[in-house]
Amino acid sequence: MSELAILGGPSAVRRPIGAYRSIGDDERAAVDRVLRSGCLSGFYGSPGPEFFGGEEVQRLEREWERRYGIAHAVSVNSATSGLFAAMAAIGISPGDEVIVPPYTMSATVVAPLLYGGIPVFVDIEPRTFCIDPDLVEAAISPRTKAIVAVNLFGHPAELERLRNLADERGIFLIEDSAQAPLGAENGRPCGTVGHIGVFSLNYHKHIHSGEGGICVTSDAKLARRLQLVRNHGENVVAEENDDLSNMIGFNYRMSEIHAAISSVQLDNAERHVSLRERAAAILADGTRDLEGWTVPHVRPGCRHNYYMFTVRLDDEVLGVSRGTFSRALAAEGFPNEVGYVQPQYRLPMFRKRKAIGKDNWPFSLTDRKYDGVLCPVAERLHEREVLQFQVPSWDVSDDVAAELVAAVRKVHRKRGELKRLDNR
Numbered sequence: 001m002s003e004l005a006i007l008g009g010p011s012a013v014r015r016p017i018g019a020y021r022s023i024g025d026d027e028r029a030a031v032d033r034v035l036r037s038g039c040l041s042g043f044y045g046s047p048g049p050e051f052f053g054g055e056e057v058q059r060l061e062r063e064w065e066r067r068y069g070i071a072h073a074v075s076v077n078s079a080t081s082g083l084f085a086a087m088a089a090i091g092i093s094p095g096d097e098v099i100v101p102p103y104t105m106s107a108t109v110v111a112p113l114l115y116g117g118i119p120v121f122v123d124i125e126p127r128t129f130c131i132d133p134d135l136v137e138a139a140i141s142p143r144t145k146a147i148v149a150v151n152l153f154g155h156p157a158e159l160e161r162l163r164n165l166a167d168e169r170g171i172f173l174i175e176d177s178a179q180a181p182l183g184a185e186n187g188r189p190c191g192t193v194g195h196i197g198v199f200s201l202n203y204h205k206h207i208h209s210g211e212g213g214i215c216v217t218s219d220a221k222l223a224r225r226l227q228l229v230r231n232h233g234e235n236v237v238a239e240e241n242d243d244l245s246n247m248i249g250f251n252y253r254m255s256e257i258h259a260a261i262s263s264v265q266l267d268n269a270e271r272h273v274s275l276r277e278r279a280a281a282i283l284a285d286g287t288r289d290l291e292g293w294t295v296p297h298v299r300p301g302c303r304h305n306y307y308m309f310t311v312r313l314d315d316e317v318l319g320v321s322r323g324t325f326s327r328a329l330a331a332e333g334f335p336n337e338v339g340y341v342q343p344q345y346r347l348p349m350f351r352k353r354k355a356i357g358k359d360n361w362p363f364s365l366t367d368r369k370y371d372g373v374l375c376p377v378a379e380r381l382h383e384r385e386v387l388q389f390q391v392p393s394w395d396v397s398d399d400v401a402a403e404l405v406a407a408v409r410k411v412h413r414k415r416g417e418l419k420r421l422d423n424r
């Protein structure tokens with residue numbers, strides 16, 4: 001009998017890994033405090049102090065500002081709402097081009113469409129999976145209004161370089177930092193280098209309140225526009241002071257309960273993230289030497305929060321397919337997935353150039369097409385190389401991390417036995 005679990009042997013990870021729970025007594029106490037107050041939301045969609053939300057919402061925002069060292073935090077009910085609000089705030093207008101990476105969650109790339117913006121997909125660089133600044137530079141056209149950089153898997157995009165480029169060209173840099181709380185580049189936190197940064201507090205992220213999001217900016221005008229879009233801005237805009245364009249308001253407001261939970265999560269963020277960093281370090285250090293298995297790259301001066309521990313497999317060097325390698329790892333008790341999400345220009349909305357109304361608006365404003373392989377690096381990584389372990393979901397003590405290392409090394413050592421499972 002083989003030693004490999006997939007071929008009937010004992011698994012390397014002895015007990016199934018438990019789920020990581022970041023929600024505890026402090027969150028319970030915070031919810032209780034709000035319930036006892038009787039006020040579950042302090043927002044009114046009209047001029048006055050209540051336009052800015054209740055006590056918990058404002059406490060969270062001030063604390064977020066303090067910890068991130070940034071002038072303005074505007075809470076919202078999701079990062080998706082935050083991205084939509086950001087597009088409104090920077091004044092995206094019909095026909096404006098917005099440069100986006102293909103390897104990201106769909107909200108990043110559809111946000112411009114709401115305001116008639118045209119997403120222009122620019123490929124990623126293969127080591128960190130973030131948008132490639134050289135290609136961004138080449139893609140800037142006279143119609144370009146903004147660049148959206150995604151700090152993917154918890155590692156910063158080349159933020160300072162992109163910000164300098166944006167400033168030189170007089171365009172905006174928006175950071176989708178949904179996955180990257182506490183990630184940083186040269187000591188500057190992810191989310192704070194662009195004109196607006198957007199964080200997610202949804203259930204799957206490092207720190208969360210179920211659903212929620214935070215926008216940050218150092219620009220008071222942008223902060224005001226974000227607040228207007230968040231909360232029925234049409235009732236609040238001042239004719240003489242505000243630019244009315246894009247200021248139709250939504251209800252993107254965060255409830256007091258979500259804000260109270262988020263405050264506790266923010267207080268504990270360093271602890272939650274560093275625990276997962278520690279697990280990722282054991283995993284990376286224990287497997288770095290294996291051929292055909294490339295552990296996550298961390299650019300010098302950067303902090304990676306390991307929202308995802310993303311490995312690149314080389315099936316030619318391994319002599320076995322990624323799918324079989326992945327299944328063998330799973331059988332050893334190492335939960336993993338192949339690929340991330342498909343390159344987003346493959347979404348039917350782009351392929352068919354149809355988003356709003358029946359007349360293909362806003363695609364009717366551009367000749368850009370979304371057919372074929374727009375971004376070959378993202379395609380190759382997604383289809384052939386990426387294998388992921390979603391770190392925040394799992395309770396990985398040092399012992400468990402050591403078992404995960406053993407699982408990888410075992411499958412790698414005995415991969416010759418997997419060839420017969422390959423029906424490529």
Ligand SMILES: *Cc1c(COP(=O)(O)O)cnc(C)c1O
Pocket residue numbers: 077078079080081104105107108150176178179199200201202212213
């Ligand atoms: C999760 C995520 C979002 C959306 O966050 P929500 O809070 O669920 O709206 C956007 N972008 C990226 C990269 C994400 O991972």
